[in-house]
Amino acid sequence: MNKVDLWEIIGDGLIIVFGIILIYIFITIDVLGYYGVEDNAIIKNIELYMGMPIIALGIWHLIRDLRNMRS
Numbered sequence: 001m002n003k004v005d006l007w008e009i010i011g012d013g014l015i016i017v018f019g020i021i022l023i024y025i026f027i028t029i030d031v032l033g034y035y036g037v038e039d040n041a042i043i044k045n046i047e048l049y050m051g052m053p054i055i056a057l058g059i060w061h062l063i064r065d066l067r068n069m070r071s
Contacts, residue, residue: 008065015058023051 026048028034038044 005065005069009062012058012062012065015061016055019051019054019058022054023048026051 025035026044029036029038030044030048038047
């Protein structure tokens with residue numbers, strides 16, 4: 001594993017972590033009312049559910065990069 005591969009894995013991990021943080025922040029806004037209140041239900045749901053595709057994108061990139069490192 002060289003430095004370029006390590007940076008790719010760190011970047012993929014950051015995408016996954018930021019997706020988790022996004023879900024956490026919008027759950028605390030929705031359930032607990034911390035950080036403010038979102039009155040528009042459509043916007044609130046979009047913000048909340050966008051964390052899942054971001055996490056999926058990070059996992060997909062991680063798997064792709066791990067497969068490319070083998071070959």
